[in-house]
Amino acid sequence: MAGGRKESALDMARFVDKGVRIKLAGGREVSGILKGYDQLFNVVLDDAVEYLRDPDDPMRVTDETRTLGLIVCRGTAVTLIAPTAGMEEIANPFMQQDQGEDE
Template identity: 40%
Template structure:
């Protein structure tokens, strides 16, 4: 991964991108959200700033967003 050290703990990777670069989050139901990770907890509840929902390849601005952890499928620290 570009700019991210490989670590053994997933939370370490989230700490490295916290408040720095956008992440891509895949949610149950097929939704994808991109934004800057502002915070998270052990339940994977997430706070995103500058959030955008990706719909048919187009970004739709949402703003600040809180995502409940049990809806998260994956978090990618290097969205393309």
């Protein structure tokens, strides 16, 4: 490796002090203001909220939340980090396709 410096695939510095949503191993999802991170993707979120799971389907996240405040997410548990700005939910195109085939 020339230069001896490894570049991160994700430039987290541009998300500091902005809203992010994080998916964690095991299906939990949290969002908040990114306050800090390290090279292992341990992240610190302020004003964090957790999106609660559907009691009938634990892998499905609902719109219900609970306030967590200031939290640290361990990097080994982080599976996805996404900015909340510009994020919107869309209909699942595969579900529509499956429903059409059943008729």
